[in-house]
Amino acid sequence: MTSTTATATPALSVRDLSVNFGGLQAVAGVGFEAGRGRITSVIGPNGAGKSTLFNLISGAIRPTGGRVTLDGTDVTGRSPDRMLAGGLARSFQITNLFFELPVLENLRIAAQILETPWRAMLPLGRSRKALVKADALLERFGLTAKADALAGNLSHGEQRRLEIAVALACEPRVLLLDEPTQGMSHGDTADTGDLIKSLAGDLTVLLIEHDIGLVMSLSDHVVVMAQGRKIAEGPPTAVRANPAVQAAYFGHA
Incomplete structure (x- = not known):
């Protein structure tokens, strides 16, 4: 009984x-669920309120109404x-890294949260759990050869991959990715899509992405926003065929 309930x-x-925000309602009564171990994407035209929604969920902005629950616990x-x-x-729409530090140090700093409180105060070089986690992420994200390179000297695609790796360093159960392929080449976008898909199952992914083709190929569930409101949600094929979604993107059904 308990196992079934937890899974549900x-x-x-x-x-x-x-x-x-003053007289502007940036997000208005949005609701949805992100299934455990699945990829849920939030899409919509520019100004739809997607990043604001992420800020509300992650705690960067306090909501004026509504509720957020994580694994059944109210975390609003x-x-x-x-x-x-x-x-x-x-992760963030704008790359958020320590550009003046090596790739390994970016990961090791992020993984410090895994250390016990008394070890967290030790020099980074003595953070054993953090170092093990950082090395594992370097390998998983194909960045081992760049471990000693400054993050600021990486290519744009490598920086975006590193930012996802940094977000994973604390071993979250739910990962929010805000425009992870923004500014990437077609090849880097495809590689990042494969990487995101490989994360599902181990953790739950909530994704904001403008590349509709990528969204439709990756997602288990899609939520569509326009002008701060949810206008549709469902499986990718159903959302693509929805007249309201077509009108929001193309101006006609």
Whole structure:
């Protein structure tokens, strides 16, 4: 009974989430569930409120209404560090790395959270768990040869891969990816898509992405936003055929 109930509980649940900025309602009553071990994508035209929604879920912005639950626990309004400790990590639309530090150090710093409190105060070179995790991520993300390179000297595609690796360093159960393929070449986009797909199952992925072809090939579930509201959701094929989605993207059904 307990096992079935735990499996049925979504990894992430959003209910009637809203936020106002003055007289502007940037997100209005958005709700959906992200199934455990699956890829859920949030799409919509520019200005639809997608990144604001991510900020509400991850704790960067406090909602004016609604609720966020993580593994069945109400986490609405928790700070980003508490969300991270609770198992939710995110990447950002703009690359967010320590560009002046080597790739390995970026990963090792992020993995410090895995250390016991008393070891967390030791020099990074003595952080055994963090180093093991960093080495494993270097290999998984094809960055071993760049371990000693400054993050700022990586190619754009490598920086985006590193940012996903940094987000995974704390071993989250839910990962939010905001435009992970932005600015990438076609080849890098395809490689990153394969990487994201490989993450599903081990963890739950919530994805914002403008590449509709990539979204349709990767996603188990798609949520569509326009002007701060959810206008459709469902399997990729159903969403693609939805007249409201076609009108939002192309101006006609």
